[in-house]
Amino acid sequence: MNWNIDRRTFLRGTAGVALPLPFLNLMTASAKESATQKPPVRFMTLFKPNGVHPPSWNISGGSENDFRMSPLMRPFAKHKDDLLILDNMGNFGFSSHANSTRRFLSGHHRNTKSASVDQLIADKISGDTPHRSLELTTEGLFPNQIGCSYISYDQGGQPMPRESDPQLIFDRLFRSPLSHPRKRQEMASLLDRVRDDAKSLSRKAGHEDRATLDQYLTVVRETEKRLQDMQGRSSSTDFSKLKRPERPANLNEQAESMIDLIALAMWTDSSRCITYMLGNSNSRMIFDFLGIKEQHHYLSHFFRNFSRENLEALLKISRWHMEKFDYLLTRLKSFKDHNGTLLDHSVVLFGSGMGHSDNHTATRIPIILAGQGGGMLKTGRYIRYSQNQQLGQLHLALLQKFGVEPDSFAGSSSALAGLDSSDFTPWQERPFESWVKVEGDQITVQGRLRMSDNLDEAKLFFLDVEGKPAVRIEVNFKDFHNFNIAYHCGTPITISGTGNEQGDRLTITKVKELKSVFGAKPGSAAG
Amino acid sequence: MRVFPAILCLLLTDALSTEASASYETEIKPILQKYCVDCHSGGDEAKGKVDLSTMTSSNFATRFEHWESAIERVKAHEMPPEDSPQPMEEERQRLFKWYHDQLDSVEAHPGFFAPRRLCASEYRKTLRSLFGFDLEVAIIEAEQTVVEKSLVMKLLPTDPPGASGFRNDTHGNPLTTTLWDQYSYLADAGLAELFSQKRRALLEEITGPIPQTGIQLEHAEKLVRSFVPRAFRRNVADEKIARIIKSVAQSDDFEVGVKSELKAVLMSAGFMFRGLLMKGEAGKQQSVDSYELAERLSYFIWGNMPDAELLEAASTRNLSNPDIYAAQIERLIDSPKSINLADDFASQWLTLDQVAKQSVQVPEAEALRSQPIDFMHYLFVEDRPLLELLDSKTAFANPFTAKFYGADSKQMIRYRKQKGIEREIVSNQKISLVQTKNRGGILTMPGILEMNRGPVIRGTWILERILGEELPEPPADVGQIPANPPEKNLTFRERFEMHRSKATCAICHDKIDPLGFSLQWYDGPNYKRNVDVDTTGQLPTGESFENFAGLKQILVTSQSEPVIRNIVERTLSYALCRKLEVFDRPTVDKIVDELVASNGTYRDLVHRVATSLPFQQTVKRN
Structure with a gap:
């Protein structure tokens, strides 16, 4: 049988729980355990750099069990039942890139002397896995802004070295030198060869040459000894049929290869704790493979650098980030793990350091937990807390779930409620009425505003009106800009203007007046 | 350095007669006893960890460094300290004469x-030259972050600098x-890429067209014949090649x-180590074989293996012809690979x-760092005089450094940022310093000024890196620079001078401070001050200056010899991949004399180093 099936065939094949053939040998290994013990719960984080554009990210209205995923959430909407979407997370106003990034896993930016939450969890759950934790990233360092380049910190609060090369990670996970019998045999015959060469040189050599050759032969001998030591300790699972990732041709391939490896590492129980940054905060990555020429950070300031094209480019980038989250979840679901999928026995923390990427506020930070963690989380829900929550509370709750029992974390001493079936205080929206009035081509509507679900038509907005089809707002750039329509997304407004009616669908094409029901006014740095 | 002290004893004991030993006991030791050993005795307890009580005539070579610094200090009246009894002039001269007699007895080796x-x-x-790719x-390269792109540099541990101070001294x-394990990983990675589809054209250049069915023996044989001699940087015996092909x-x-x-x-071992395959008879001073010479030359100038032309010249022994050798040196410097020298x-x-x-954004940091590198490359490639290191009318700038060059920066082609690009690395352009009077030369480049903040660090750097002096560590109990006393408004320099006026401090600070404080104008935002600041100073030689321009003038005229000597020593040490020893002094002296006399250039320097005795010859021990 030919085992050398192309990696893309089995890793990129139709999503689902069907097991790729080359892993049959691994499956039996893991099936052995399942009879007797509970599967391990894994912890992963996926960090999205540079915040979000809130009108496209925030969920408009909705309640715990009845909500509509936002436009940016569309790429992973199919995983709705596996998600616990948290809102009103973060309680800082303006935040620097570095501080907001430090908080993502450390709770508070001043929490600089102790470990980030992933590392504390790794200590607890890694057991005897070969890799206690993996810290992965996409791009290089900002040496002058170290805080932007790391999310994982060790016990002393020092940044954990990160790796961004999927080939090196693959080799580290599955090609550790001498672990495989064939590799050992190759090395053994190589050692014979080079030793003979070195000895024949040594016979003719002078004093200094001999000293050098002695040193060389010592290393050869030590390596032979290491080979012998390895004979007895080889792993029962054979990774030799796993195909090494190709050199990525673009950032997308690099990120997908890395996510493939994250899933494989978890599934093979090579590691149980992995953090992955899709980019540094403050990233100036250019997404040329999406046809974008501007730097990400420039675009993320969507108000300061506002233009229709810039916003469209930013949303394309954000959507790419969301697609990678989807890719990770899909990957995790494609692997069978005991009586369910790998995702069922995992907790994935997805999010960013700041909410609003233009004015750098660190409230309403995107935070989503995915996977039930073997029953520790109750998913399929949207929780918007009554008040802004400290990130440290979330971390404390996760620590407790994973069996680490600190009294407090990063200054937070109460754990975030509601992650399982526990009570929490939900956000109470002030009540308002929604209605539509039509007089000729004059339309006046009151309702909650949201962006179009389709990011390709980001200039389209809808007003949700109870009991009626949503009213479409399709106006020119001047109106969009002058009335700062996007700013009001998620809140009730009264808007009047002219438009048309097709069937029962109303469309406003020209705005005359826009009023916020509760009087929120766009500030100078709004968006 | 492991081997040399013992060797030196062998070398020198013959040169020193019993007469010399007797004169040491009667004429020199008493001077040390009288003026030095009170402080300088007791092993590690001795002042400056220099124990002069254990000096003898026979350990002159092994303790040469202590002798050298002791004599320099006595000459400069730095030792004994001012408040201690001073030797008479006759005693001083007796000491110097003895020292120089000892030195003169050292022959070049x-x-x-x-x-x-x-x-x-x-x-x-x-590896890059061998495979044809890096x-x-x-x-995927991300914008404006620091990432090690080379797999080799990423995986191999950073070499600590050897005794020479250079990393090639391994x-x-x-x-x-x-x-x-890392070498094994890298070899596998290189070979896998060589045989990958991506590199097929490159491989076929060596093997000829490879059919669909894969590598045939004829292709393997061609590859072996091309690859193996290049890897060993020399011709390989036919039997050995035949053995390899048989094995394939x-x-x-x-x-x-x-x-x-x-x-x-x-x-x-023959690939990993340099020089292991050199032919030669043990126990005899001889020229290195022609492949070794080619290798020394290419690793000195390129940091890389010889190319085909240089190997060809080595195999025909043409390198022993001085004209051909000189032409190869010129060719190597002309090659873009000579960026290694910078x-x-x-x-x-x-x-x-x-x-x-760590201080600034990546593009700014790159601007500061690339400027002196481009400048050094220019000095070598365009064959500038050695002293232009300190005083030059040429600079390299980009938009981040343009502000330091005023009107002269208008010579640059204007840089425009594309829309949506906030920061990016920009390459330098060469400009002539016509109107800029105070930025020529390496010492006033913004990157150098930024790296060395404060007069003491600047002075120390100039002393060590430009003038080639080795300073001892400051004593542990230096304490703080005092605050301004009440009712007084002293400058930093005045307060600092109060602080370091103790004799033990003054020994070094008399040398450091005039250099460092001369640069005080280059301080603050943009390394430029608009207020008056005391930049005057006097060198230990007695020469005084008003400001940095004055100091620079001294360094490129009356004090140019130590600058040139330092350049020669550093270059020779890098080329030889080893620390210089007492027996290298005659070689250094000769090169320095020639370069001083001829107002020599950087190419002259490379030629003289590459034709020097230790570069061309060696002794293999039994």
């Missing part, structure tokens, strides 16, 4: 031959099993077979990797 492991950057470049990490840095022929799959043979070559040699000599380490 090429040093003993020692193979050395390729350092990481040499290994990287050698091994890179599988990462004598004290042995092969380890960790390194073995016996394998089931020729591609697998030839890969494992080539890996054995890359993992062999970005490896000069970068280590002038500690350029410390420039803009």
Whole structure:
């Protein structure tokens, strides 16, 4: 049988729980355990750099069990039942890139002397896995802004070295030198060869040459000894049929290869704790493979650098980030793990350091937990807390779930409620009425505003009106800009203007007046 | 350095007669007893850890460094300290004469031959030349972040600088099993890429067209014949090549077979170590063989293995013809690979990797760091006089550094940022300093000023890196610079001078401070001050100056000899990959004299180093 099936065939094949053939040998290994013990719960984080554009990210209205995923959430909407979407997370106003990034896993930016939450969890759950934790990233360092380049910190609060090369990670996970019998045999015959060469040189050599050759032969001998030591300790699972990732041709391939490896590492129980940054905060990555020429950070300031094209480019980038989250979840679901999928026995923390990427506020930070963690989380829900929550509370709750029992974390001493079936205080929206009035081509509507679900038509907005089809707002750039329509997304407004009616669908094409029901006014740095 | 002290004893004991020994006991030792050993005795307890009580005439060579610094200090009236009894002039002269007699008795010697492991950057470049491509990490380059793109540099541990201060001096840095595993990984990675579809055209240049069915024996044979001699940087005996080809022929799959043979070559001592395969008779001073000479030359100038032309010249022994050898030196410097002289040699000599380490955004940091490197490259390639290091009418600037060059920066082609690009690395342009009077030369480049903040650090750097002096560590109890006393408004310099007026401090600070404080104008935003500041100073030689321009004038005229000597010593030490020893002094003296007399250039320097005795000859010990 030919085992050398192309990696893309089995890793990129139709999503689902069907097991790729080359892993049959691994499956039996893991099936052995399942009879007797509970599967391990894994912890992963996926960090999205540079915040979000809130009108496209925030969920408009909705309640715990009845909500509509936002436009940016569309790429992973199919995983709705596996998600616990948290809102009103973060309680800082303006935040620097570095501080907001430090908080993502450390709770508070001043929490600089102790470990980030992933590392504390790794200590607890890694057991005897070969890799206690993996810290992965996409791009290089900002040496002058170290805080932007790391999310994982060790016990002393020092940044954990990160790796961004999927080939090196693959080799580290599955090609550790001498672990495989064939590799050992190759090395053994190589050692014979080079030793003979070195000895024949040594016979003719002078004093200094001999000293050098002695040193060389010592290393050869030590390596032979290491080979012998390895004979007895080889792993029962054979990774030799796993195909090494190709050199990525673009950032997308690099990120997908890395996510493939994250899933494989978890599934093979090579590691149980992995953090992955899709980019540094403050990233100036250019997404040329999406046809974008501007730097990400420039675009993320969507108000300061506002233009229709810039916003469209930013949303394309954000959507790419969301697609990678989807890719990770899909990957995790494609692997069978005991009586369910790998995702069922995992907790994935997805999010960013700041909410609003233009004015750098660190409230309403995107935070989503995915996977039930073997029953520790109750998913399929949207929780918007009554008040802004400290990130440290979330971390404390996760620590407790994973069996680490600190009294407090990063200054937070109460754990975030509601992650399982526990009570929490939900956000109470002030009540308002929604209605539509039509007089000729004059339309006046009151309702909650949201962006179009389709990011390709980001200039389209809808007003949700109870009991009626949503009213479409399709106006020119001047109106969009002058009335700062996007700013009001998620809140009730009264808007009047002219438009048309097709069937029962109303469309406003020209705005005359826009009023916020509760009087929120766009500030100078709004968006 | 492990081997040399013992060797020196051998070398020198013959030269020193019993008469010399007697004169030491009666004429020199009493001077030391009278003026020095009160403080300088007791091993590690001795002042400055210099124990002069154990000096004898026979350990002159092994303790040469202590002799050298002791004599320099006595000459400069720095020792004994002012408040101690001073030797009479006759005693001082007797000491100097004895010292110089000892020195003169040292004959030039090429040093003993020692193979050395390729350092990481040499290994990287050698693999690149051998394979025809650089091994890179599988990462898409992200804008404006620092990432190690070279797989070799990423995986190999950074070489610590050897006794010479340079990383190519790997004598004290042995092969380890960790390194073995990394070399093995890198060899596999290189060979896998060579045989990949991506590199097929490159491979076929060597093997001829490869059919669909894969590598045949004829292709493997062509590859072996091309690869193996280049890897060993010399001709390889026919029998050896035949053995390798036979071995490939016996394998089931020729591609697998030839890969494992080539890996054995890359993992062999002859590839990893430089000089191990050199022919030569033990126990005799002799010219290094022509391949070794070619290799020394290419690793000195390029940090890389010889190319085909240089190997060809070595195989026909043409390198022994001085004209051909000189032409090869010129060719190597003309090649873009000679950037090594700037970005490896000069970068280590002038500690350029410390420039803009953490303080600023990547493009700004790169601007500061690339400026002195481009400048050093220019000095070598355009054959500028040695002293232009300190005083030049040429500079390299980009938009981040343009502000330092006023109207002269208008010579640059204007840079425009594309829409949506906030920050990016921009390359330098060469400009002539016509109106800018105070920025020429390395010492006032913004990166250098940024790296060395404050007069003491600046002065120390100039003393060590430009004038070649080695300073002892400051004593542990230096304390703080006092605050301004009440009712007084003293400048930093005045307060600092109160602080360091103690005799033990003054020994070094008399040398450091005038240099460092001369640069006080280059301080604050943009390294430029608009207020008056005391930049005057007096060198230990007695020469005084008003400001940095005055100091620079002294350094390129009356005090140019130590500057040139330092340049020569650093270059020779880098070229030889070892610390210079007392027996190198005659070689250094000769090169310095020639370059001073001829107002020599950087190309002259390379030629003289490459034709020097220790570069061309060696002694293999039995």
